[in-house]
Structure formats: C-alpha cells, structure tokens
Amino acid sequence: MTDSATVAAQTPAAQDRALPPDGPSSPAGHSGMPALSRFGIPLGLAGLGGAWSAARSSLGSPMWPEEILYGAASSLWLILTALYVFRGLRRKGTFRADLKHELAGPFASFIPLVGILLTAHYSQYLPPWGAWLCMAFIAALAIVAAQLLAHWVTGGVSMQSIHPGYLLPVVPGFFVASIGFSSIHSHDAATAAFGIGAFFWLVIGTVVTVRLMAGGESPPAAKTGLSAYLAAPATANIAWMVSHPGPVGAVQLGLTGVLVIMALMQVMLLPEYRKIPFTQMFWVFTFAVGATTNYAIRWLATTGLPGRDIYAWTILGLATAFTLVLAARTAPK
Structure with a gap:
C-alpha cells in the first residue's frame, strides 16, 4: 500500500497527524520547525568548538x-533564545505547542542542550557559577525530555511521524549531560546520565529503526535527523572516555565499533542527503560531525598509530570546512 493510500485509509484524526508537520494543519505550524531548527546552528558551532578543544589538548x-566557535555559538544562542522567549510571551502556550509538534518537537531540546555545551566549556573560567549553570x-x-516522553507514550504521536530526531533529546542529550557532569567533576552524576x-538508545532507537524499516519513506525535512544515528555513538564515546580516563577498555572499544559502522552508514546515505533541498535543518549534521x-x-x-597527528588534523580540517560551507550557504545573499 502506498503512503497516500495509507493516509486515506486512516481515521480523520489520524489523517491530521499524518499530514506534514510544517503544513497549515500542523498544531504548531505557525512556529515549531522554523524557530527550533535555528538552534541547530549554535549546536553545530559548539560541537565543532569541542573538536577544536580536543585538538588543543x-x-x-x-x-x-x-574560543571563536564557542563565542559565536553563545551569541547566536542568546539571540535566538531571546527571540524565542519574546515570541512565546506574545503567544501563550507556544513552547507547549512546539513540544507537541510531531516533526519539530524533539528539537526543543536544542535550547538546553546548547546551554550545557556552552557552560561546560566556560565553567573553567567561571567557577563555581559555571558549574551551577551547567547543572x-x-x-x-x-x-524537556520528560515532557516529550510523557507526550509520546500517551499517544501524542503517530508511528508515521516518528523520525531519527526523536533520539536527540534522550540519547545524545543525556550523553552530553554526562559530559557536562564530568566537566564539573561530578563523576557519579555523569555515570547516571550515561x-x-x-x-x-536501546528503547527509542529500536522504535525509530522499526519505523524507518517498515513504516515507509520519511518526509525530506525529517531525513536530516538520520544524523542522530551518528551523534548517538559519538557523544556516547566522548562521555565514556571523559568519565573513565586511562587505558581504552572493552566498553570503549565496543562503542568505538558502533561509531565506525554508523559513520559508514552515513557515507552510504550521502546519495539520499543530496536529494534533500537545503534548509537550516542541515545544521544538525554539523553537531554529529563535530562530535x-x-x-x-x-x-x-x-x-x-603512525601518522596519527596527520589523520587527526585531516579529520578536523574536513569537519571545519564542512561547517564553513554550511555557514556560507546559510548566510543571507
């Protein structure tokens, strides 16, 4: 049965949920995707800033x-947050409606997620205020994650609307939280967040993968969320490494193996990505690439490994070039 036939066979209420979330019938069509997708820009810049921080060490x-990357991320994040809050004050229930947006809802987590990355970096300059802000x-x-989960498990979304971006708040999100706890020397909390x-990763990852394998093709706007398959093992590896310094153990090796196969999958998906019209949602790739x-x-x-520094500089150069290309394409013409 084709996607259109599937929608036609549904009840009217289910049809409403199956419509493209950024269309007129979306419950948050007035905001949702456009507003929340912009936070992918500071998220990507902070992610690349973390890569340069690793290179410094x-x-x-x-x-x-x-510092330039974190500074740019901070400025954009502050501006976008102020604009988002101002819009919310004018329209009561805006954030709640955006959380329920079937496509954009998970991206509401970008706001605190960027905050964690920034405060984890700046906590070294602002003790103890940085640590308190990070927490x-x-x-x-x-x-935000609890609100999203409560909405999802009470029938708030249709199976057809689920996409890989649903991983972001509860998988990379909590791995980043683990990194944040490690940066302020809260080892037990870092382990709990991990x-x-x-x-x-196991629960939501299973649901998302089943949806993608058996539920038909995702809308183009949701396909950028496939980068979450890379962001999850990347942030998991960083979180485990910073909370367990020392020789690489079995858990780290296993996580590294997952990252390698997910990176190969992203390479295989390049033809699919080339078909997607460029939007600001492409910035979610920069966070996965940066991590x-x-x-x-x-x-x-x-x-x-012989020549390891050359390999590291090459990877860092490619990631930086990728982000610069997206920045050039995003800049107003």
Whole structure:
C-alpha cells in the first residue's frame, strides 16, 4: 500500500497527524520547525568548538579557534533564545505547542542542550557559577525530555511521524549531560546520565529503526535527523572516555565499533542527503560531525598509530570546512 493510500485509509484524526508537520494543519505550524531548527546552528558551532578543544589538548592547536566557535555559538544562542522567549510571551502556550509538534518537537531540546555545551566549556573560567549553570541546563534538558516522553507514550504521536530526531533529546542529550557532569567533576552524576542515554538508545532507537524499516519513506525535512544515528555513538564515546580516563577498555572499544559502522552508514546515505533541498535543518549534521571529530581526535591520541597527528588534523580540517560551507550557504545573499 502506498503512503497516500495509507493516509486515506486512516481515521480523520489520524489523517491530521499524518499530514506534514510544517503544513497549515500542523498544531504548531505557525512556529515549531522554523524557530527550533535555528538552534541547530549554535549546536553545530559548539560541537565543532569541542573538536577544536580536543585538538588543543591532543595536538597542541591554538586556543583561538575554539574560543571563536564557542563565542559565536553563545551569541547566536542568546539571540535566538531571546527571540524565542519574546515570541512565546506574545503567544501563550507556544513552547507547549512546539513540544507537541510531531516533526519539530524533539528539537526543543536544542535550547538546553546548547546551554550545557556552552557552560561546560566556560565553567573553567567561571567557577563555581559555571558549574551551577551547567547543572541548571542539565535539569532543564531533563524536564524537556520528560515532557516529550510523557507526550509520546500517551499517544501524542503517530508511528508515521516518528523520525531519527526523536533520539536527540534522550540519547545524545543525556550523553552530553554526562559530559557536562564530568566537566564539573561530578563523576557519579555523569555515570547516571550515561545510563539514561544508554537506556533510551536501546528503547527509542529500536522504535525509530522499526519505523524507518517498515513504516515507509520519511518526509525530506525529517531525513536530516538520520544524523542522530551518528551523534548517538559519538557523544556516547566522548562521555565514556571523559568519565573513565586511562587505558581504552572493552566498553570503549565496543562503542568505538558502533561509531565506525554508523559513520559508514552515513557515507552510504550521502546519495539520499543530496536529494534533500537545503534548509537550516542541515545544521544538525554539523553537531554529529563535530562530535565524531572530537572523539576521533581523542581516540587517535590514545593509539600508537603512525601518522596519527596527520589523520587527526585531516579529520578536523574536513569537519571545519564542512561547517564553513554550511555557514556560507546559510548566510543571507
């Protein structure tokens, strides 16, 4: 049965849910996707900033690239958050409606997620305020994730609307929370956050994969969310490595294997990505690429691989070039 026939056979209520979420019939069509997708830009810049931070520790790179990236991410995040809050004050229930947006809802987690990345970086300059802010954003992420989960498990979404972006709040989100806890030296909390991410990686990852394998083709706007398959193992690897310093153990090797196969899958998906019209949602790729680069640099530093520094610089250069290309395409003409 084709997708159109499937929709036609549904009840009217189900048909409403099956419509493209950014269309006129979307419950948050007035906002949702356009507003929340913009937060992918500071998320990607902060992710690349983390890669340059790893390069400073492992390769002796200068500090200025990471500070420029984190500074740009901070400025954009503050501006976008202020605009989003201002719009919400004018329209009561905006954030709640955006959370229920079947396509864009998971991206509401970008707001606290970027906050965690920024405060984890700046906490080294602002003790103890940085640590408190980092914990506050982790708490905000937990609240947003809990709201999303409560909405999802009470029939708030249709199976047809589920896409890989549903992984972002509860899988990479909590792995980033683990990284944040490690940055403020809260090892037990970092382990707990890692456990949450691992649990939902199994649970939500299974649901999403079944949907993609058996539920028909996803809308083009949702296909950028396939980068979450890369972001999940990348952030998991970083989280485990920073919370378990020392020789690489069995868990780290297993997670690295998952990252490698997910990176290969992304390469195989390139023909599909080339078919998608360019939008701001492409910035979610930069976070996955930045996190993968971050871990690759850290992992290479633990090996005795000949030419490891050359490999690390090459990967970092490609990730930076990729982000610059997206920035050029996003800039107003």
